[in-house]
Amino acid sequence: MVRLITHNLLACHVKGCTSNNFPLEFKDVQVELRDAEFNSDFLRGFIPKIEWKALVDAARQVGNTSLPLELPEMLDDDFLKSLHHVLLEIHVEEGSMTCPNCHHVYPISNGIPNMLLAEHEIG
């Protein structure tokens, strides 16, 4: 954990930070790979939610280049296997995520990101 599926769903939520606040940039990450169960229905259902470019970039930041730059129209098994691996099997255990807009740093320790805001950052 933080898996890339989660990274693809988290945006900076500091008060007033509403544009260019996604994707958060990984810094100083420690990555672990762990097997997860493959479920093609789950993947197919989730694909419409993915911000594709953000996922491809995040995968590259952690050293995985298996995804095509564009989401393919044909979702064959090989593609779903790579997608499964990228979304669910890459865990960022330590490091941080920085907002590209306001530069708030969200630290990650033992796989749990701290997304709490300081009090001047809340709405």
Next chain:
Amino acid sequence: MTVQYLFFFAQAHHEFRIPELLSLSKMFGFDLNLPENPEDQDPTRPFLIVGLQCEEHARLLASRSILIKSVYEYYGHGSTYEELHLSNRNNRNKWARYIPDTSFKFIVTAYNHKIPQLRQRDIVESFSYMGFLGKIDMKNPDIVLACFEECKSYIDRHGTTREKHEGDGLFKQVYFGRQVAMGSARSLITMFDVKKRSYYGNTSMEAEISLLMANQTLASPGKVIYDPFMGTGSMAYPTAYFGAQIFGSDIDGRQMRGKGDTPGIIRAATQYGVATRIVDLCTFDITQNPWRCGDLFDAIITDPPYGVRAGAKRLGRKRELSPAKMAAYLEHRASPRPDDQPYIPPTKPYELSRLAVDLVLLSRYLLKPGGRLVFFLPTVTDEYEEVDIYSMLCPGMEVIANSLQDFGSWGRRLVTIQKTVRVTYLPPVVEAQDRPEDQHVPAHKDFREKYFRGFKSKN
């Protein structure tokens, strides 16, 4: 055509029984017909006759329901043995195929009462008109025929059904049928026992209730389910065990971590073999959340903080800070820390009825169409009115179940709300200030204060 099945239930959480059956039939995707007469649906009684398309559906229910003890194909019932035999004879077409060559075993019991051997034998004898030619086999019978006497019962002040002993042979109803399945999911209550879990805390939810909640979410493989007040993760384990993928978050990361490097929730999930289904755990205040978009989850399952053991709170503070303190907090931004370090942002109390309204709004945004919000709401028994539940709804969200767990002067209601629309909503804005009280004031408002006052009125 539907076939009638006789369900025998555990005498616990009776208000959860029908909602659980309806949820499971929906999850498995088959029809279930409840008795038309409301008296025959009475959940305080141990038996219920249900119409299903086939035996396989009865088996599926018995494999997942927490409250089903056993299921029988229904052959007959009555308030006397004469009535029972009459209805059993009328249902001859249901059992005639077992006459020629089927080994069988006969069970005669009464709930919470032991029928003397002699009378048991007489009862078995009284079925001899069925003319079964197969041999009696007590060890490995092809079929088990069961006859149950339902004693008169009453509900005690804890909401538990108790049997009244008025003497042998005095019963309310007697039922007869062929055993189809034993409820196998009840053993999960022991498996998920909090005391045997490698990580738990004082907010952990007991296993049986967590399992009942998980069934209300329709948890199954491929579903994505979220607990926004994750705490020690009690509901995540059974939900994941049923195959769903789980996201959890909490304002206090220490609740999810416990002591040690591997988060407590991951340790407990590993014990149950479901660690890979805990997708992620995040620390944040649900009223200031980082979700990039909505329409994400098939269900939200949660036990919101109601301020007795785990105070409801949100980021912010009641009064403004002095400049010096403000500077100290600004420093947090320059050097952010993990959530297990001493710095915890200030929080202010979060009143329960507001939290409930916010939770429904947020769920409408985060749930997929048709998705369910399953959560507990504590209520003050004497003051509760049904409108309390409806006062927290918003368009597009409908209550589909509301079951009370009664503790006397207070109780908690397991509420299941469904998103009934396909509309994609904007993220709700949680107002920083308390709303003026112009609307209906539900009895769960200021629950914490009422709890500590012992539910007596202020004066």
